Amino acid sequence: MRIPRRLLATLAATVLFSPLAFSQAFPNKPIKAVVPFAPGSATDQIGRAFAAEMVKVLGQPIVVDNKPGVNGMLGAAEVAKAAPDGYTILIGTNSTNAALKFLQKTLPYDQDTAFAPVGYMGSVPLIVGINNDVPAKTLKEFVDMAKAKPGQVTFASASTSQLVSSEMLSSMAGVKMTNVPYKSGPAAMTDLIGGQVNMFTADFAVMLPQVKGGKVRGLAVTSSKRSAAIPELPTVNEALGLKDYELIAYFAVFAPAGTPPDVIAKLNQAVNAAANSKEVQDKFAAIGFAVEPGTPEALAQRGRLETAKWGKAIKDAKIEPQ
Known part of the structure; x- marks a missing residue:
């Protein structure tokens, strides 16, 4: 039985442009990683090292874009409003994803709902x-x-x-x-x-x-x-002679809320591969960087705990929001 050419073209287009085909193709172009702090900062150094290793899994370049300002708020805001397609990610920290809402009277995004957790990188x-x-x-x-x-x-x-x-x-x-x-x-x-x-x-x-x-x-x-x-x-x-003083900075990857789960899974795989790589571990061992690969769900749970922890620390230190 012969299938008409027009029907074949329609079927091909349906497969080519289906959501499944798009997700399977991810990534098919460079990814932008927004670092919300200046070049040379710890976030920048760690973000660039992870990006170099993530490329090996994703097969596409990752372009690091520094957007410093307002304790990371400017860079985080850019990612929050980006298309939820996996091609813009945030190298987030305890600042952007836990503490900022307690330090700023207003934010240009909802810190608790604007981002999809991707993967935990580590802490120092x-x-x-x-x-x-x-x-x-x-x-x-x-x-x-x-x-x-x-x-x-x-x-x-x-x-x-x-x-x-x-x-x-x-x-x-x-x-x-x-x-x-x-x-x-x-x-x-x-x-x-x-x-x-x-x-x-x-x-x-x-x-x-x-x-x-x-x-x-x-x-x-x-x-x-x-x-x-x-x-x-x-x-x-x-x-x-104190008992309860402790404060550790952490780093994690986030995507805009609404990013498809399969895209998140691919990015998470790349983040975990970077965290497990000898290159990253050797590079930052001397600065006390402790990697901790995990799932997006584990990062979400950590985020809730860290937000509560930083909120209490800021309140106890009597820091007024600006």
């Missing part, structure tokens, strides 16, 4: 560092100095982690310090080295090389346990 602790000319050798000595000069001691911040960690430290230690905001972590580090600010609490990617190089003085780590990357530094809890 932070280091409390001070300018070398500050006359304090330990965190307790620095806190005592701040107590003697209420409001005169300054700290830099360019992200939610940096701001909240410092304000938490101030609140729990019973001191008053003045925040000096920056647009990027590297810019804040430049001013810490130059003495324009006294203290900066930043992730290992930004802080550890400067501590190791003797350009700034590391005082403590923000995790609940000492880091193998720099075991000589005590935790904040050890240094100040």
Whole structure:
């Protein structure tokens, strides 16, 4: 039996343009990964390393696009309004996907519903560092100095982690310090080295090389346990005799809400392959980066817990939304 050419063409078009065919073809063009922080930041370094490994699974280039500003809000907003097709993804953090709604009076998107979780990348602790000319050798000595000069001691911040960690430290230690905001972590580090600010609490990617190089003085780590990357530094809890101080920055991939589940699954496969790769693990082991591959559902659950945790931390530190 012969099938008319017109019918064959119709059947071919139906298969070619069906949703199934589209999803099977993903990805068939470059993907844009929005990093909501400046080049050189920890988010940028980790995002680029993951992107390089994800390409091996996806078979398409991933173009990293830095969109810094407002603690990551500008970059996150761009992804929130992007087409939900998997071709625009967010290298998100605790800032963009947990804390921002407590730090901003209004957001241009609903933080809880604007994104589809894709995959968890990992986490890093932070280091409390001070300018070398500050006359304090330990965190307790620095806190005592701040107590003697209420409001005169300054700290830099360019992200939610940096701001909240410092304000938490101030609140729990019973001191008053003045925040000096920056647009990027590297810019804040430049001013810490130059003495324009006294203290900066930043992730290992930004802080550890400067501590190791003797350009700034590391005082403590923000995790609940000492880091193998720099075991000589005590935790904040050890240094100040506290019990409940802990703040760790994390990184994860998100897509716009409404992205098809099969596209999410393909992206998740690529994220997990990157997290498990020797290249990524070796590259960031020295900065205390702990990978933790998992499912989109696991990331969604983690997101709910982290949002509650950061909300409490911001409230306890008495940080007012801007």
